[in-house]
Amino acid sequence: MLLIRILIISFTLLCSIWLNAKPVQSYLPAGSQFNNKIPLPSSTLGFEIGQRHIRHDQLSSYFYTLANNSARVNITSMGKTAQQREQLLVTISSPKNLANLASILSERDLFSPNKQQLTKQKSDEAPLVIWLGYSVHGDEISGANAAMIVAYYLAANDDKKITELLANTVIVLEPSINPDGMDRFVNWVSTYRNSTDNSDANHMEHHQDWVTGRTNHFWFDLNRDWLLLSQQESKHRLKYFHQYQPHVVGDFHEMGHNSSYFFQPGIQSRTHPLTPKRNVELTTTLATFHAAALDKQQRLYYSEENFDDFYYGKGSTYPDINGSIGVLFEQASARGMQQESINGLLTLEFSIENHVTTSLSTINGAWENRQQLKQYRSNFYQQSNKLAKKEDFSGYLLHESKDNYRLNALLSNLTQHKIKVYPLTADFEFKDKEYQKSNSYYLPLAQPQFRLIQALFNRQTNFKDNTFYDVSGWTMPLAMNIEAVQVNRTRGLKLAKQAWSIPATFTQNSKNQSAYGYIFEWHHFLAPKLLNNLLANNIKARVATKSFSSLINGKEKHFKTGSIVIPAGIQQNTDWQGLLIAASNHVGIPLDTITTGLTMKGVDIGSSSLKPIKKAKTLLLGGSGISQYEAGEVRFYLDETLNIPLSIIDHSKLRRVDLSTYSHIILVDGNYQHVSEHTAKQLKQWVKQGGVIIGQKRGAQWLAKQEILRTRFFTKKQINQLFDHNNLSYQDKEKLASRKRIAGAIFQVELDTSHPLAYGYQQSLLPVFRNSNLIMEQPQQPFVTLARYTPSPLLSGYTDKNLVNRLAHNAAIVAHNVGKGRVIATTEVLAFRGYWHGTAKLLANSLFFSKAFSTPYK
Template sequence: MFYRLMVAFLTIVVIQCAAQAANVEQYLPAKQNYEKSITKPEQVLGFGIGERHIRHDQLVRYMEQLSQESDRVQLTQMGYTKEMRQQLLVTISAPQNLARLPQLLAQDSDGKNSADPLVVWLGYSVHGDEITGSNAALVVAYYLAASMDKTVEQILSDTVIVLEPSINPDGMDRFTQWVNMHRGTTPNADPNHIEHHQGWRSGRTNHFGFDLNRDWLLLSQQESQNRIEYFHQYQPHVVGDFHEMGANSSYFFQPGIPTRTHPLTPKANTQLTQLLATFHSAALDKDNRLYYSQENFDDFYYGKGSTYPDINGGVGVLFEQASSRGLQQESINGLLTFEYGVQNHVYTSLSTITGAWQNKDKFKQYRRTFYQEALKQAKDEKYTGYLISEKHDQYRLTNFLTKLQQHRIKVYPLIEDLRLDGKLYSKAHSYYIPLAQRQYRVLQALFNQGTNFQDNTFYDVSGWTLPLAMDINFKRVKRTWGMEIAKMPWQPIQDRTIAAINPQAYAYAFEWHDALAPKMLYQLLSQGIKAKVATKSFASVIDGQSKTFTTGTIVIPAGIQHQTAWRELVEQYAQENHLNIFSINTGLTIQGVDLGSRSLRNVEPIKVLLIGGKGSSQYEAAEVLHYLDDTLNIPVTVVEQLRLANIDLSTYSHIVMVDGRNQHVKKSEIEKIKQWVKQGGVIFGQKRAARWLVSQGILKAKIVSDESLDSLFATDDLAYQDKERLSARKRIAGAIFETHLDLSHPLSFGFTDQQLPLFRNSTLIFDGKDQPFTTVAEYTAKPLMSGYADRNLVNRIAHNPAVIAHDFGKGRVIATTDNLSFRGYWLGSAKLLANSLFFAKAFSASAK
């Protein structure tokens, strides 16, 4: 009874607080005057900050109002999200700074002029359901625009403050719609209420379902690509990254755990972060608010908003607020309100600005020293740079070079062929990346293959080596003697012209090496154009020269086409995808199989169903969708596990299952799936979906048991304090492993190198190779290439299959223990997924 009375009393208090929250000044320092001509947020929104969750359009509307009324505020539209919402940047400074902002930023490119302004960048709500940040941004923007305080005026004179008020607009609106739809008239603090529990596609992620706070380094998503250009224009000295965490936490700000900082980050960075922490603690102490600082979170992975600045001459600081998710929620610390969380982020936003401003000379000197030391470290290395090459896949190579350019890394084309260590590097496909450049640390972060670390407990991935992920050949170069490189860095070619096809050709062919070859094949098949895949190589005369076509080549014979204007479509799709089309004038080849051979197998049209919903990983589903839909333009039908009973599977050629427990797939649906595969369907399972396929008797493989894995780790003489360290040894947080492909297998079509790096973030292991001809990729003897994994796990993984494929009745089952399209940048291994769609019937391997 007492508990209920207390909850009722606290509810009344919350309602009263919400009424006070209607006035923005309730969030701001007391006894300050504000310019009356500046409109307050509540006057535009129609409700006060903290009373309800704002939509993105409401946020944009207020910022536009602010920029019209204040000469301290300047808006920049960075671009649009996939759902066509603006990505807004709000720059706030003294009017004289804004008037010459481009010159100020250009002059300070190397931090040489101490008179130039300090730059502070505050980014809010990269996870759209952590929306206290975006609401706090409204308060901070009003304060800086309207305050008449002399100290604020001085700060704005010395500082350029950049607000990104909503880093993830699409996720923000998805969450806001959920909360506003499910909240009642009377606030409900029960953690079980639907208001606090989102659907399968949560507001945390963007349109495709990606966590944008993992994409600063990888740049696979449109929002990240739009932002990175402006980040490098502003070159912030300090970056605040505002998040939320579980309701039963309090408030966190970095430095976090010192031993979990990446070795490329200078120690002075942590010291400056600790200096700023004294300002945050002072701000929260005034209101007796709970917080902590040196626990849980790390500064290791550079793809996050609080860590990417750390290799770009700035200091990034993570802030985490206990989340009410809805308007309010009961927690172990009492009733947690939305308004309370907004207030905390306002406090630390202002403490970040104040702390950076009061120590502006230290932050400016830090950036100067940062780049001076980077150049010195580059010169101290035992090698001068990296040599990269990719002969067969122009799309993958261009994508890779573009990412480097977006990070302001300079890459120089070779202008003469180079022979090095017995290998020829063609000038047409090879590039040199010198270490001695301003972005030395970013370059090393992208190419590093470290496997040993001071602290082996990782909050996020430990290995993300970009060339391995994109399957780009790279080599350290000790000296540049004899190497002829261009004077100007690489720039993308705007238009690549593809040669016209012969309109009278007997057949057309295109090779499978290029990443966009599957896209073109789908386009052809969807238009009723018939195509075949060569399962054996052949050679033909092309323009008077002998040309060898390897397995995987797609052949489009004229004699079997019945579509009007099909040749024009072939040429059109080739131009769109920048793929070379070879015109073949006879079916009689000069070597290998002829074009009428049964070794050229028909490729059938595909229709893909992905099983999603609760019980399936929204992240891995997003990665598959992004690769198939956004990169290859192959539509994917997503069906939640609970809807499978109502789906006619016979209309689909493929089922894709990603990591998850699949607990909502009922026995009747399991039997339906089995019969569908037996009748000719193709099912693909990744990670725990592969385990599920084994448990249902569809995939014929053995899985190493959890008990067997536990037995690898001795527990004798361990104290209680060793518990966390043992747990870290037993998991693979995210590392890169080497596999060898069976290049003769149809699922390996398009690959030219036996070595294929794969990304692994689980301890699921296929045990042994009992079935002949079913292993597509196998781990090598020493498979760990980048990141941390305990040597006991590495040894247990070695020599075991990574990808298995075999017959199941008339159908096929394909499975992997790894994530083939991790975070949208693993273009190397993603091709295995495309091959599984088009070439599953090009192989046959029975399994007991």
């Protein structure tokens, strides 16, 4: 009897929930006729859309079911995320178009050889292509839900208008751009959702823990990665984006719960100057369709405030520099099932419905303006060569003599963006410098992606509007620390016929049983990865703190400080040579074999100047208030790139941790005011006893407040005093705030290359990235400053001249002793967004060479 009663109660509760749920048709325009053989989402999910949050596997299951039952739907697996979730691409069109999709895409491919433009007739006849991307931020879940409804509408709708549209249109859906973040969010909400709906904004359902579902597995914002391509989700997607080359791209997001609904054009003065004005005009034309659709439902919205179209690394702006019209959509978010807002009760269903509405208005608006969109795309690329000829230089020479990894990383990025770069077939002399063919490449401006080349290499520092939603400078060669020289003459420049492609990995190292030892140089980007592998296998290594020369294959070779020596005589692992050879070949770093400990010049191999290196055991402080982005960047660089294990511990639990087992602790940017006094004393004592603590931005500032770091920071009052506050009206408030802010710009520092923390750097001038106005004073004591700003430090992006002048000559990176330990601090973001290879190595140096220097602070 008890079981029967429980079943009756459960059934009654289920029925009540189902009665409150909205069927799919209620999200769609009235009057359409649907094919009843096409499955509804509820037939796969077991519940109605909006009734509960969907997991990624449920989302995928429905789309596969839809494709199996509709001749209008194709599924492509683009790849898998770090957590092995499938990235789906859903193509919807007429069965005829889908059967001929490969030839359709090939016919309109502007990047294939000898096909840089379509004839007007072929352009008019080719299908319109629309790409709709949903929920790049995993906790902005209404987009992923809307994708299922939009797909059903297009697959099942028997209206003549839809049939005609699909006969002449290819629609691409990316239902969940961030599957790992999506499931992280869904698990959180599902855990804290009550059986009874709760709209209280304070309820835990609406407040995710650290880390949120916004980011992917490595805690990266994928909506900043279209241009940078540090994350595999972005690399997978971009391949297909350039296959489809869409005319219009819809990018569907969520924002704060007290907002309404936003669609672009946004603030037009903040559109990047490389984006054609015609793009903004067409975006504005499409906006009238969104407005009309939302007006029918009497929904609140706005269109020309808050958001900009400047940084080309976002899903709504990358299309703009690729001949498409990218449109950002932002829906107020319930961040759960429902939440009270200033506009009344905000529900998940309401949010989904708005995104469905504007998805369909995007399709409708693009269809009604298809000839204009096709003509725009054709003109965009036809103008490339003409625009290139107006420049006072023909292209860039890309050069890096010591580190193929960073050079190849840049070339790979350009290649994925359909930019062609050509190897030199002969050495080339330009401006009294010889560029060797083995490590130099030429990037011509005259190619279809001319505008994108400008976007990647641009070093603009003055702007019409100085307010930026995201970064203002992202210059790719500066981030990679690769020399990029503008070439205004090509006479004598001999190039390969084929553009660069990813080279095959090489295996050149081999065992030498009579070897006295081996050496590898630290200028290789992956040298820390190799070193960590050796230390993890108990292979003993030493770093040269003084230079020397040895006889290598009958010739004298000079080894700089930072070179890693693996002497044979001190090894205890019987297979050390086999492990060394395998590891070095895997990362592609050449080994030099030495046959004697007696060098030709400088210190000998047995010198005390060759310091033993210990394996680092590193802790990253995480938890509430700590930047998940900067923590993710450090994690990605150390763990994913270098395979160095990284323990992440919540600061609230640190007092229960035995810190003596760790060699290094990293504090990224964050609010550390909640770190207990006990934990602060614990950290200070640990450093004094020999630990190494690394602080970045406010992490460094907190170390200074604890008197672990002996460096002063400029106060907010001192920053404010740089600006004139007199005679300002209220409307100047936003402009003044923008002047005081460094949203993201590139600066130049002078690096002390003799310092152990700078081992591997060949040049003293180094580009760095900063996105805060936190400024360290230049210490008066010598040998403490590893990097300081040059007299005119701004290289790319916007920063007010008052801040630039204040940064000049001041410290960027400092390091000194604390008892037996060390503290290393910076105001820069060393591993910014996973692509800033130029400074990331300073982190690795801080792990391996932190005890190779000694600077007691007096």
